[in-house]
Amino acid sequence: MSPSLALVAVVFVLVATGVYLVLERSLTRVLVGVILLSNGINVLFLLASGPAGAPPLVGSTPVSEMSDPLPQAMVLTAIVITLGLTAFLLAMAYRSWQLHGHDEVQDDVEDRQIRTRAGRDETSGSYDPDDEESPVEERSEDRRRAHASPAPADAPSGSRADRRERRGAARSAERRARGRGERP
Amino acid sequence: MTGPLVGSAAGLLARALAAGGAEGAQGRGLRATQGQVLEWPTLVPLPVLVPLVAAGLALALARHRRAQAAVSTVALSVVLVTAVAMLVAVQDVGTLVVTVGGWPADVGISLVADQLSTLMLSVSSAVTLGVLVYSVAQGAADGDDGAPVAIFHPTYLVLSAGVSNAFLSGDLFNLYVGFEMLLAASFVLLTLGGTSARIRAGSTYVVVSIASSLVFLAAIALVYAATGTANLAQLPERLDGLPDGVRLVLHLSLLVAFGIKAAVFPLSAWLPDSYPTAPAPVTAVFAGLLTKVGVYAIIRTQTLLFPEGRLDDVLLVVALATMVFGILGAVAQSDIKRLLSFTLVSHIGYMVFGIAVGSVVGLASAIFYVIHHITVQTTLFLVLGLVERRGGTTSMDHLGGVAKISPLLGVLFFVPAMNLAGIPPLSGFLGKVGLIQAGVADGGVLPLVLVAGSVLTSLLTLYAVAKAWNRAFWSRPATVDREEETRAQEDDVPDAATTLSGVGEVHQRRGAVERAQGGSVLAPAAGERRTAAGALTGLEVDPDRVPVDMTRVPRGMVAPTAALVALGLSLTVLAGPLLRIAEDSALELLQRRPYVQAVLGQQAADRVASTTQAGDVLDGPPGSGR
Numbered sequence: 001m002s003p004s005l006a007l008v009a010v011v012f013v014l015v016a017t018g019v020y021l022v023l024e025r026s027l028t029r030v031l032v033g034v035i036l037l038s039n040g041i042n043v044l045f046l047l048a049s050g051p052a053g054a055p056p057l058v059g060s061t062p063v064s065e066m067s068d069p070l071p072q073a074m075v076l077t078a079i080v081i082t083l084g085l086t087a088f089l090l091a092m093a094y095r096s097w098q099l100h101g102h103d104e105v106q107d108d109v110e111d112r113q114i115r116t117r118a119g120r121d122e123t124s125g126s127y128d129p130d131d132e133e134s135p136v137e138e139r140s141e142d143r144r145r146a147h148a149s150p151a152p153a154d155a156p157s158g159s160r161a162d163r164r165e166r167r168g169a170a171r172s173a174e175r176r177a178r179g180r181g182e183r184p
Numbered sequence: 185m186t187g188p189l190v191g192s193a194a195g196l197l198a199r200a201l202a203a204g205g206a207e208g209a210q211g212r213g214l215r216a217t218q219g220q221v222l223e224w225p226t227l228v229p230l231p232v233l234v235p236l237v238a239a240g241l242a243l244a245l246a247r248h249r250r251a252q253a254a255v256s257t258v259a260l261s262v263v264l265v266t267a268v269a270m271l272v273a274v275q276d277v278g279t280l281v282v283t284v285g286g287w288p289a290d291v292g293i294s295l296v297a298d299q300l301s302t303l304m305l306s307v308s309s310a311v312t313l314g315v316l317v318y319s320v321a322q323g324a325a326d327g328d329d330g331a332p333v334a335i336f337h338p339t340y341l342v343l344s345a346g347v348s349n350a351f352l353s354g355d356l357f358n359l360y361v362g363f364e365m366l367l368a369a370s371f372v373l374l375t376l377g378g379t380s381a382r383i384r385a386g387s388t389y390v391v392v393s394i395a396s397s398l399v400f401l402a403a404i405a406l407v408y409a410a411t412g413t414a415n416l417a418q419l420p421e422r423l424d425g426l427p428d429g430v431r432l433v434l435h436l437s438l439l440v441a442f443g444i445k446a447a448v449f450p451l452s453a454w455l456p457d458s459y460p461t462a463p464a465p466v467t468a469v470f471a472g473l474l475t476k477v478g479v480y481a482i483i484r485t486q487t488l489l490f491p492e493g494r495l496d497d498v499l500l501v502v503a504l505a506t507m508v509f510g511i512l513g514a515v516a517q518s519d520i521k522r523l524l525s526f527t528l529v530s531h532i533g534y535m536v537f538g539i540a541v542g543s544v545v546g547l548a549s550a551i552f553y554v555i556h557h558i559t560v561q562t563t564l565f566l567v568l569g570l571v572e573r574r575g576g577t578t579s580m581d582h583l584g585g586v587a588k589i590s591p592l593l594g595v596l597f598f599v600p601a602m603n604l605a606g607i608p609p610l611s612g613f614l615g616k617v618g619l620i621q622a623g624v625a626d627g628g629v630l631p632l633v634l635v636a637g638s639v640l641t642s643l644l645t646l647y648a649v650a651k652a653w654n655r656a657f658w659s660r661p662a663t664v665d666r667e668e669e670t671r672a673q674e675d676d677v678p679d680a681a682t683t684l685s686g687v688g689e690v691h692q693r694r695g696a697v698e699r700a701q702g703g704s705v706l707a708p709a710a711g712e713r714r715t716a717a718g719a720l721t722g723l724e725v726d727p728d729r730v731p732v733d734m735t736r737v738p739r740g741m742v743a744p745t746a747a748l749v750a751l752g753l754s755l756t757v758l759a760g761p762l763l764r765i766a767e768d769s770a771l772e773l774l775q776r777r778p779y780v781q782a783v784l785g786q787q788a789a790d791r792v793a794s795t796t797q798a799g800d801v802l803d804g805p806p807g808s809g810r
Contacts, residue, residue: 022391022395027387027391030391034394034398037398038398038401041398041401041402041405044402044405044406044409045405045408047405047409048405048406048408048409049408068412070291070408070414071405071408074357074404074408074414077357077361078401081361081364081368084368085364085367085368085371085390085394085397088368088371088372088390089390089391089394092375092383092386092387092390095375095378095383096383096384096387099378099380099383100380105387105388105391106384106387108388108457109381109384110457110522
């Protein structure tokens with residue numbers, strides 16, 4: 001069986017444009033991309049079913065001239081499923097637009113956080129697992145100091161040790177304060 | 185639940201089933217146990233049919249919450265009973281096959297329940313039922329205001345039907361349909377309520393899932409073009425006759441599709457982003473089941489379709505990367521939900537390791553590990569749901585002393601956490617030992633590297649969960665000073681919004697969010713809770729400090745969690761028989777012939793070569809004899 005080159009070209013164009021659109025940020029474009037992609041794959045199923053033949057109705061045509069009905073059934077199922085998924089994606093894009101005024105896929109919160117921290121040359125939230133007392137407070141203190149006097153870029157180890165020391169001091173001070181505070 | 189209500193719901197269900205062409209589940213199961221062996225295969229479609237019919241019923245009963253809950257509980261109990269009955273039956277009579285609609289097996293759709301399928305089905309339905317009971321209790325406790333819970337039960341049942349369909353499917357395209365059922369349901373469950381955080385997480389999840397489905401669909405088209413069938417029993421023979429290059433393309437495209445669903449390393453980035461935002465029961469059931477369906481599909485691909493193991497080395501490298509990168513991600517997290525999402529990714533690596541080694545021991549350990557991991561990971565997420573109710577957050581920075589405030593929660597977290605890390609004699613340890621044995625027995629350089637990697641991952645898992653334990657459970661009760669919080673907020677507004685590192689908690693307990701955004705917005709209700717907290721813990725409550733939120737955890741939510749913890753522990757006790765079943769099914773998988781024989785008959789089976797290792801172990805017509 002040699003597949004029809006025209007169909008192969010159709011599949012290629014549909015899938016290529018579909019992939020391009022799926023890589024966009026806007027959910028609406030992703031939606032269009034998904035539709036193109038799935039149509040491309042449906043055409044791929046038609047390719048898989050071999051050369052076109054007569055309708056596969058028993059009695060109307062000899063079996064040897066029938067086209068293969070199974071891929072057509074699969075394509076139908078796939079179309080229905082894609083329809084459902086597309087509807088959901090569309091609803092989600094609309095909801096996103098309602099909430100945020102745009103329908104773009106947003107970055108992960110954690111990713112954003114790490115990026116901003118990296119930009120400010122800070123350690124991550126779980127850098128020092130010992131400080132279970134109140135890392136939030138200490139971090140904000142660090143930040144305030146960092147803003148006030150930016151550490152020299154050529155001495156990272158020194159600044160880190162420095163920061164640790166300050167952390168330790170802050171921690172013990174806080175422990176003392178808490179000890180006083182909780183005693184009846 | 186009221187008795188008559190349950191009765192009438194069950195009656196309705198049975199009638200609906202009879203109308204749909206199947207018969208009432210319980211009657212059938214009972215008669216079958218009385219020795220009518222021919223009746224067994226009629227059980228096979230039930231795990232798919234019953235939840236689907238019940239989903240329709242539950243949707244119709246949307247206004248009657250109790251009836252809805254009763255329908256779902258009964259339906260999933262029926263599925264559990266059916267699954268266990270099939271598991272027992274398969275040991276006796278061999279693989280059960282149903283060709284849907286009575287079409288011949290080579291054109292129709294067949295449902296196949298062999299040892300692997302029924303084992304997975306039993307565990308998954310037990311977990312699904314547990315999570316359902318938990319969520320019913322949660323709904324009852326919350327009074328259901330605001331959340332569109334009417335849709336929860338039908339969707340959850342469709343999810344369960346999809347999982348069952350994927351496990352039982354004997355046809356690649358039917359497997360795709362099963363995947364789509366569970367994915368479509370999971371989209372709805374993940375974005376339940378449509379809050380900002382969930383839409384953000386949902387859009388990533390939905391787009392990635394659709395992409396994986398499209399890859400899978402394209403792979404099916406290619407498989408069909410190359411072989412002219414999508415039937416899993418026909419494929420082995422026809423794939424064996426294909427040129428190497430074509431086989432490689434088909435193999436790779438299937439593995440990529442399943443790899444995205446199973447979240448193996450380069451394809452796993454979507455998971456930790458999306459899972460933690462969902463409600464606790466939803467995250468729990470996703471973590472337990474969805475990735476494991478992908479692992480199941482990988483097992484089938486590697487054993488039934490492409491047994492020669494050409495991509496084993498690739499899989500080994502991928503497994504190592506999944507384990508190590510996953511666990512390094514977990515170590516860096518400060519939110520326990522996210523931490524557990526990363527351990528979920530990481531431990532998928534163990535299963536892929538076992539599959540890639542490909543020996544009977546390796547495969548059996550991988551199957552055992554899947555079962556262990558389904559139970560443990562689900563339990564941990566359920567416990568976190570309880571912790572979140574109690575403490576208002578799952579961020580380690582804000583939790584503290586949970587074990588002191590509620591020792592029960594401490595125990596419920598500690599046991600599965602240690603199980604996850606693989607502390608002897610728990611089931612996680614047994615699974616890991618099996619995998620390491622398989623790797624050492626293989627003796628190659630790469631498997632030995634993986635043995636080292638898995639030990640390292642195990643240690644780092646222990647470190648990660650111990651960190652969570654120390655900071656959230658073992659330390660002093662967290663009392664966040666309101667002034668400090670306000671200062672932190674004034675200091676840096678965008679960061680204060682993220683200090684909870686929090687995706688997860690935004691939706692759940694409003695109290696937590698209020699606290700994160702400065703204590704000044706605390707409602708008077710929080711004051712009452714504070715007094716309650718003082719009364720409970722015996723600590724004096726400083727009005728300036730906001731202690732851990734002391735909402736009582738409903739007993740109905742604790743009970744299923746405890747039951748799942750017990751199930752996890754019972755895996756240790758029952759490890760002997762379970763490992764035997766796992767080994768049997770691994771052998772059956774590697775031989776390939778039993779599957780083909782059960783579906784298409786002896787002649788077709790004789791044309792299929794079994795994998796060398798397994799063929800040497802057993803000869804003669806296997807499958808029906810055991």
